Amino acid sequence: MIRILLRCDYLSVLPKLQEKLEKSGFLPVGDGEEAALFVPQLSRSGWEKEVLACTARGGAVVIVRKENIPEAERLLKGSGAAVLPHDVPFPVLVGVLQAEAKAGERLFAVCGEIDRLRERLESEKLIHRAKLALMERGMNEEEAHRFLEKQAMDRRLPRRAVAEEVLKERVP
Known part of the structure; x- marks a missing residue:
């Protein structure tokens, strides 16, 4: 229904x-x-x-x-x-309601996708900031990337969580 x-x-x-x-x-x-x-x-x-x-x-x-x-x-x-x-007429009303309901479902799905993509973009920004912090400590970009990937795999954490830790260590 x-x-x-x-x-x-x-x-x-x-x-x-x-x-x-x-x-x-x-x-x-x-x-x-x-x-x-x-x-x-x-x-x-x-x-x-x-x-x-x-x-x-x-x-x-x-x-x-x-x-x-x-x-x-x-x-x-x-x-x-x-x-x-x-x-x-009631049949016309029902048709319009069904069309509006479908439009609402599509809107809800699109909004969900936008939220998912926004979260992904924020995670990528955070990871890039963590790479920059590691590069400031003497790593090159490839080493910083590998460090974040390896820490995430070894500790079974999302890359974002590892990036957040790296950035916390950077703050005095």
Whole structure:
């Protein structure tokens, strides 16, 4: 099931909408682990921030009155949120929700890859600083590289941990 955060100003509509969504493979939740966000009207203050926070973690679908669509699109421009009229047919809504959920999955995967690459880059920077510290102590670049590699293998530590130790020894 696709987890979604369901927000609705029309409390009389909420139970029926939840039931229909559950039958269509969605699981409405209230803990923020959403794939989509519903905001039926623009009356609630601060809803734009909620949608933008949602798009940072997944997909967002904003449902507004027809007359409010231009304002919602203007406020959410560039966020990736889909803006739909409140009388959108349910099959269309389900299709848009599924597309937004897939977009959210891709975004989550890309963010994870970016974090992994950022961590790897930081490790490489640290290792290069450790090599420089070893070179300042009289080793050439090849010897410094070999020293870090050998220490990591012999002690069964990541190269980053060995580099951190080398840099700590350097600090008086």
